[in-house]
Amino acid sequence: MIWLAWRRHRFLLALFAGLLVGLGVWMVLLAHAFDHASNVCRDQTYQCGFQYGVFSIENQATAINALLLFLPCLAGIVFGAPLVAGELEHYTNRLVWTQGISRTRWFVTKWLVVGLILGALTSLLVLITQYWSGHVFARLPLTLALNGRIQPTLFAVTGVAPVAYTLFAFSLGVALGAILRRTSWAVVGTVVGYTAVALLMVFSIRPSLASQGFLSTTRSTSVQYVTLPRPQPWILSYGFRFAPGTQPSTGASSASAIAKRCLNQSFTGSSYDQCLSTHDVQGGFFDQSATHYWALQWRETAIYLLSALVLLGMALWAVRRWRE
């Protein structure tokens, strides 16, 4: 059965590996080019940077980042969706389920062979991505906002999470294919489902996976500003909190409610800042510190891997239940 799983998917796996190799080579070349430019333009003036193609390097880096973000979903639709659905559509399940092995063994072997190879390929790519992001993004003068792996676009392609994303997308495709019994519907469902989960993760779940920090803003003349530590944290949202050490009286309103009242009052002339400090309320940015990178990575990986296992179970149930 291992032979069969390999034989059926070897062509696509080879193509996928080729794609990853291509990406890897591109990344390594880009890192070297950037290193070269950085070494020459040690003072990192813009003019020097442009002459040595740093601008173009950045564009390419953005493109690579986008491709890397899409890779898990691609694996899901290319390998996951047709794994079971393709057999059902071509009726070859009638052939392989009447040989000498059970459906469970057939399905689990297929899933493991393809899943493990995808996981291994993605792991290798992630190593190259770590190297690449370390060289290209760590010292970029132009796009400070992308600085740091804690930022969402880099977070999703570095560390260990991408391997979990790939297995999840693969599992999602397999489960949708087994339940919906049509590759085309499974493809659509995987794209929609994976994207929805990814967005949910970034905006709702990941911010809560570790304790959030708070960077209170200081007022200087009429401008509020905040000094960002290095490496830059991931800014989540702007909001209010009670100053540390102060205790809000029981039954009192939340910090945001108080801030809102202060704001309303400030329209009638009273000082907004004074109102806030009277109530021990601070305004500022909630953030995830860059030091939380690995904690977030491991926790998110755990969530995606568990979900992948749940989907595997659902797909197995659908396969066992299938009757002509």
Add this chain to the structure above:
Amino acid sequence: MKLEPMIQFRLDRKSGVPAYRQLVDQVRQALRLGLLRPGDQLPTVRDVVKQIAINPNTVHRAYRDLESQGLTEGRPGSGTFIKRSLSKVPEQQQALQRQLEKWMRAARKAGLGSEAISALVAEAMRSSEQEGHR
């Protein structure tokens, strides 16, 4: 070692005669005509069935019938072999056959068609049976 098949079976699906009986009849006919002789080996069940794609049980049955008629004997490990002949006096039969062919040529020369010849033969057979000859 594959031996030359001594007889080629053929099935007439439209005749209404059961298949096993057709096989038996074909062996008997071959014996009568001297095409099969004692000691010749009949094709194996497998070979017959591979040749004309019929149920092996049919062939088994035909061979069993032939064996019960005493015409064949099965040698374990070797196959089924012809035991005795049906053409009792081969030389006499050949002479008779030559006479018959001579008569047939004369009849044709006289202008008799196949139907008339068959009718004559049938009449002659009938009257010989009536006379008590087998």
Add this chain to the structure above:
Amino acid sequence: MTAALETVGLGRRYRTKWALRDCTFSVPEGSITGIVGPNGAGKSTLFRLAAGISRPTSGTVTVFGQEVRLNSSEHLKRLGYFDQLRPLYSGFRVEEMLTLGRRLNSTWDNAAAREWLSELNIPMKQKVGHLSLGQQAQVALTLCMAKRPDLLLLDEPVASLDPLARHELLQTLMGTVAEQGTTVFLSSHFVSELEPVCDNLIILSSSQVKITGTIESLLADHRLLIGPDGPEPLNGVEMISSRKTGRQRTLLVRGIPPSLGPGWQDLQPDLNEIVLAYLARRAPGANHKLADDGTSDGGPS
């Protein structure tokens, strides 16, 4: 003697329609049993139930005494299944299909498989998708036979094959059966295909079994009566079909007909006529009731 395949009240319903209903028969071990019926009669449903890729709505199906379950692989060891659609992986070479068989089955005779295919001049290195229909059918049959099963389930193995391919497939099949004593259960639309190879016949129509029996007994038990329009001599026999043309009536009956009046002929029907009569029959019992004036209903007019 154990039955190689046995069904008791087997039925399969898809939503509101019964594809197979109240199906009871048994296939004796070592026999070649055929099942004949028109499209939509339920033959393929029956095969899929016996192979374990479908689940019965009612009744049971057992293979060598073991009930067939959807996910068990126990019964598969003794069973070779040939699906009507003959699914194969068209991108695989012929020898890779054999590797598939070898890897997925515990018993596998690769040498025999290669020999069968080389006798038919099917090249090992050729991609399955490039083979002719007849050759693909042979590959599919080889996959079933090389695992040396005790029971072969063949759903329309020779459908849409040209006469030569059909003959070759049956030759291969009969040769293996002669060697192995395999029980075979096969289906077809055409009685003429089944008659030379089968011991027993099951007639299936409108999702129900009409009659089963050995071909010999079916032929012996039925008579074709042709006579003038008028009272029918039906004491002690069951009328299967009745047809009136001009001043003549043709009846197919089951049983030993009584002494017939003048003008009546008592003939031996061939198997095709028997099968057609049963296929046209609506429900047993509906055709028996006769009015005294000899008119009756049922059967094709």
